[in-house]
Amino acid sequence: MKFSLRPQDNAFYDFFSRAAQNLVRGTELLSELALPGADVQSVSERLSEVEHDSDQITHELYTKINSTFITPFDREDIYDLGSGLDDVMDHIEAVGNFVYLYGLTKLPALPREMHELVDVLDQQARLTAAAMPRLKGMKGMKEYWVEINRLENEGDRAHRMLLVRLFSGEYDALTVLKMKEVADELEAACDAFEHVANTVETISVKES
Amino acid sequence: MKFSLRPQDNAFYDFFSRAAQNLVRGTELLSELALPGADVQSVSERLSEVEHDSDQITHELYTKINSTFITPFDREDIYDLGSGLDDVMDHIEAVGNFVYLYGLTKLPALPREMHELVDVLDQQARLTAAAMPRLKGMKGMKEYWVEINRLENEGDRAHRMLLVRLFSGEYDALTVLKMKEVADELEAACDAFEHVANTVETISVKES
């Protein structure tokens, strides 16, 4: 049995894992939202609940930082990681809220590039949820952040092609503005996943 | 009489207090701008003066950091706090400038949600100005950042409802684009106040 000098570590890893699992719930709801005939109001409300859970986890994490003498890594990095995971959720929730509030599901179908972006987010969420428990030991983290960055590039490309389509004349100006708002939040969520991965990389550099 | 090992502290707290008081002047000018029949050019010019004052304070703060051996808290955090307060002002000044340059006051009235956002900013400015002198001693800071975060949520909700209204068909496309620019700067100012509060929270965690 390995003896640990840092008995408080596990609580922190737990917060990160729970926050990341919550993001998987979030991207699953986005996938549901993108299906034809989705009950947008219900999905949007469930996204708000998941976002509320994330706020709760972040709040507990901050309280824990304040009450813990020895933390597994720098307090600022724990903050960054916690608030980074929370940022992803804020963007995911905003997508659901905008799709609902703007009545975008009255369109016959959402553009293909939006589905691609939702799919990228779902992959990023699963990778992040799989990586968080491995923070303890820092094993196999490089694969995680390399892949998150690759997916962010893919998301960025999908976002650009989505804008090309939106500006092509296929939709009226107000519909373009509404969908651009959703498109930008989807891309911001991709970026926020990358920011989380960059924070993990920073922590890993300090630990090594 | 209490003896202080940190004789230079007061100068720093002074900079933060002056910068925050300047933000109150800024949000007061925004409130004036939102009144029917406001002299938009005059308000916009006064906002530019207030923003110039902020730049001056930030510049003096940076010079002070460079010439001071012992600072009351980490140099980077002093930078972050100074530049964070300066960022808020940049967004506030941009609002005034856009309203003036785009001729938005030719509209019969600005949407109600814009007034709500200006009101949120005014409350955030007053809370921040009241909190800065308390940095020395770090008393009652938690109430400050909790309330700033609550107001940021309120501002975010007002911003979303403002976009719903802008995209509703009530205005022509160019007016929508102009007002969206103003709306986004108002929300960015709310976010920037939250960023200041987060920096204060980070400092407080390190000090505790």
Next chain:
Amino acid sequence: MKFSLRPQDNAFYDFFSRAAQNLVRGTELLSELALPGADVQSVSERLSEVEHDSDQITHELYTKINSTFITPFDREDIYDLGSGLDDVMDHIEAVGNFVYLYGLTKLPALPREMHELVDVLDQQARLTAAAMPRLKGMKGMKEYWVEINRLENEGDRAHRMLLVRLFSGEYDALTVLKMKEVADELEAACDAFEHVANTVETISVKES
């Protein structure tokens, strides 16, 4: 001959110099892009190559940080500077890509304010490329960051006047949206140059 306790320094200064020289190549391509009759597809492809080079330099820098025991300044600041220079390139590349993808060169001419923004970026790139080799020794850095900030203000003003023109009714709504996307990336590149200068200022404060 001066003896150095930090034999690894030069490698880092080299990365920053190469990354900044790459930005000069990037802004030169933007200037070429803005000329009437430019081969937009070719310029956009060359911008993507330059951006790929930047990614490569950033990747090598990160590997170097990980394998170096003593770094010339804080690891986090080296990261910040490297990723800051990379961010500038991302925005520059996006400009080229958007101009190409949106077919904006079918317009008789790009607005004058866009040329001004490209010119500001070109000046910022040259100043940054001249400053990076001076990081070793930190001589004459203040002039660099003061001038970058002045240029950022100039860019910001050009961006605002560009939006005024875009929203004036001179162009149809979809063209406005396309050009606004380009305008925002140009301004984001100006900001990113300022962020690099701020990082240099932070490093310089710590070193002094």
